[in-house]
Amino acid sequence: MDEARIRARNLTKIYKSGTTDLTVFSELSLDVSRGEMLALVGESGSGKSTLLHLLGGLDRPSKGTIYYDGIETSGLAEAAQADFRNREIGFVWQTHYLLPEFTALENVMMPLLIRGVPHAAAAGVARARLDEVELGARSSHRAGELSGGEQQRVALARALVGRPSVLLADEPTGNLDFRTGEMIFQLLSSLHRTHQLTSVVVTHNLYFAERCDRVLSLQKEGLVTGHVVPEDLG
Secondary structure, three states: OOOEEEEEEEEEEEEEEOOEEEEEEEEEEEEEEOOOEEEEEEOOOOOHHHHHHHHOOOOOOOEEEEEEOOEEOOOOOHHHHHHHHHHHEEEEOOOOOOOOOOEHHHHHHHHHHHHOOOHHHHHHHHHHHHHHOOOHHHOOOEHHHOOHHHHHHHHHHHHHOOOOOEEEEEOOOOOOOHHHHHHHHHHHHHHHHHOOOEEEEEOOOHHHHOOOOEEEEEEOOEEEEOOOOHHHOO
């Protein structure tokens, strides 16, 4: 790993709640090294998902800046921000968000079709990603015909179909039993290495977190190296 792929400086996020300002966190700064797999832990409600959304350009900070390779992305116009997300960032969520009316193959193709890739070319790349997560034989199945673990593997394939350089995962094993979650985490780790990704993984599972390159805990005082004890994670 070398220089920082992601730099966040003095991030503050404030939401309006009626006439009251709700500060989720204030003045957070973070570097994620190129090729690093970073685990982000902390109590429920501490702002982990909010931070991930800011890093992914799905929301904007109230204050502060985010840079990818020295380019400020937090100030991009909406269209440019959306294009950057599509090309550079893969997302995996606790819920797979597969479109139920489409097959596994069609779900994986979707980011490429949005990008304007021709249908045949998008299908070819999507099949390769499904093969990579060992679901090539299930490509014609719809989401409801897949198990929870299979659905999450399709979501991983979809996240990587556009060849992103960054993977952001929010509780990717949170809805799975431990054995299936272990399989998904091992697969995620393998794909991180194979695709030479920079990854940030939000998780409540300290067993998985400690197998990442680094663990940061989001607490009231800010980001702290290491982790809190399990009973504090909520």
